[in-house]
Amino acid sequence: xxxxxxxxxxxxxxxxxxxxxxxxxxxxxxxxxxxxxxxxxxxxxxxxxxxxxxxxxxxxxxxxxxxxxxxxxxxxxxxxxxxxxxxxxxxxxxxxxxxxxxxxxxxxxxxxxxxxxxxxxxxxxxxxxxxxxxxxxxxxxxxxxxxxxxxxxxxxxxxxxxxxxxxxxxxxxxxxxxxxxxxxxxxxxxxxxxxxxxxxxxxxxxxxxxxxxxxxxxxxxxxxxxxxxxxxxxxxxxxxxxxxxxxxxxxxxxxxxxxxxxxxxxxxxxxxxxxxxxxxxxxxxxxxxxxxxxxxxxxxxxxxxxxxxxxxxxxxxxxxxxxxxxxxxxxxxxxxxxxxxxxxxxxxxxxxxxxxxxxxxxxxxxxxxxxxxxxxxxxxxxxxxxxxxxxxxxxxxxxxxx
Numbered sequence: 001x002x003x004x005x006x007x008x009x010x011x012x013x014x015x016x017x018x019x020x021x022x023x024x025x026x027x028x029x030x031x032x033x034x035x036x037x038x039x040x041x042x043x044x045x046x047x048x049x050x051x052x053x054x055x056x057x058x059x060x061x062x063x064x065x066x067x068x069x070x071x072x073x074x075x076x077x078x079x080x081x082x083x084x085x086x087x088x089x090x091x092x093x094x095x096x097x098x099x100x101x102x103x104x105x106x107x108x109x110x111x112x113x114x115x116x117x118x119x120x121x122x123x124x125x126x127x128x129x130x131x132x133x134x135x136x137x138x139x140x141x142x143x144x145x146x147x148x149x150x151x152x153x154x155x156x157x158x159x160x161x162x163x164x165x166x167x168x169x170x171x172x173x174x175x176x177x178x179x180x181x182x183x184x185x186x187x188x189x190x191x192x193x194x195x196x197x198x199x200x201x202x203x204x205x206x207x208x209x210x211x212x213x214x215x216x217x218x219x220x221x222x223x224x225x226x227x228x229x230x231x232x233x234x235x236x237x238x239x240x241x242x243x244x245x246x247x248x249x250x251x252x253x254x255x256x257x258x259x260x261x262x263x264x265x266x267x268x269x270x271x272x273x274x275x276x277x278x279x280x281x282x283x284x285x286x287x288x289x290x291x292x293x294x295x296x297x298x299x300x301x302x303x304x305x306x307x308x309x310x311x312x313x314x315x316x317x318x319x320x321x322x323x324x325x326x327x328x329x330x331x332x333x334x335x336x337x338x339x340x341x342x343x344x345x346x347x348x349x350x351x352x353x354x355x356x357x358x359x360x361x362x363x364x365x366x367x368x369x370x371x372x373x374x375x376x377x378x379x380x381x382x383x384x385x386x387x388x389x390x391x392x393x394x395x396x397x398x399x400x401x402x
Contacts, residue, residue: 015393019076021386022049024365025358028108034100041083042093048101049073050083051094055355058387062338062348063087072393094347102350106193109354109361113188116365120187120374123317124310126219126241126301128186130318131226133203134325135177137336138345144176147342150199175199178337178349181206183214184321186221186314188364188374191324191357196346204231211238219243219301221318224250229273232281236300243299243314252298258282266298286311327379332356359386 026045034044042050050073057065066087074083094101114121121127138144177199183192193213195206204226211234214220218240224247235242246252252266259265259282269280283298286308297315299306306314329335334352339345356379363382364374 012396013393014389014395015072015075018053018072018386018389018393021362022052022076025052025112025362026105026108028111029104031104033104034097036093036097040093044097044101046073046077046083047093047097048105049076050090051101051351052355052358053390054090055351056359056383056386056390058333062091062344066090068390072390075393091344091347094351095343098347098350102354105354105358109190109357110192112361112365113185113190117188117361117368117374123187124306124314126306126314127215127217128219128221128314128317129192129214130184130186130321131182131203131207131220131222132184132321132325133179133181133201133206133225134329135199136180136329136334136349138176138178139336139338139340140176141340143341144345148176148178148198148345150175150177178345179203179206180349181210182321182324183207183210183220184324186317186320188361189320189324189377190361190364191353194353196349204228207231208234211235211240214240217241219314221314223318229268229270229281232268232300236281241300243297243301243311243318245315246296246298252283252285252296253280256280262303264303268298288312288315328353328356331380331383359383 026048029045029048031044031048036042036044050069053069053072054062054065057068059065059068067085070083070085070090138148179197179199179201180194181196181201181203182194184190185192193210195209197206207220207222207226208231216239219242220226220235220240221243222245224245226244227246227250232242232244250268251270253269254266255261256267256269258267258280262284264284264286266283266285267280268283274280281300283300284302286297286299288295288297295315297311299311301311332352334349337345337348337352339348359382360377360379364377367374367377
């Protein structure tokens, strides 16, 4: 600093490290395409930075998180006009622009994943993505029940008379939940994209809606819920590959002579599909001995590109998506959202996912820069570091730095 002796070391404050992280995460985003109203006190880039800090905050309420984030962004971007101080205005602005802002930020994150973490981008020669779904709890409000509660229990009849649903069944039917379907990058352990809907949404429909966001030639791996002729055929016709576990309800055929066969060649060809003269799906079967019973894995990738051992390794790595959900719900404390109405709840969920994604991405690149293994990342430790820096953003640098 200017008043210090020349020989003394310049003091660096924790806010500088927070600004460095935000600057790195937001770099590359084309925010000029977003135009707010002329009387808006926020700029798009500032709003995104505030939304990330808001998501990282550990304050108890959304309002307290906003005021903490606003103070930090105001400090980082001074001298500026005073930002609007109303949490309602902040959430309203986010609700209006989250779709556009999240698309720009996601594109920047994906580019960083491919460039800065290039060594982890491919696993066994493929960009591999796992998919799965999970439910996120909500406060029991009328707004949430109307938007996200499951369908009421079906009326059952006994001797021609309707039976009343039990109190437990009725309560369960009225519990509002958001269904979250995620595409997760196996190599880095980071999210790629997601879709949200009411409880009971189809995770396969969500997955197909995200298909265009996957790189060409990507390999998609999933559990037994991600099967079905039409689902798999759509993925294969898009030029991407599949690796899924088949459940006991799926019938696989052998020796149809449809193509050059090997001992591992199987066909998925339901009767209704054959009746319409549609061709079978030609797949490769790998049997993995599980702890209780064999697991039947099928893939569209030939043995010349993936050995059995590599297929099994990829499927086992796919289970890391469950670890991500655990980090999101427990470590990041997003098992139950805090928004009291439907639209702000989606905003809170979107920025929570973007916040965790950005935090973990930045930390992995920092580890790699220090010649450490990004795969050894501790989400809990990174979260503590970010939150400590936010609480002490005016303090000189110490062990709290990210």
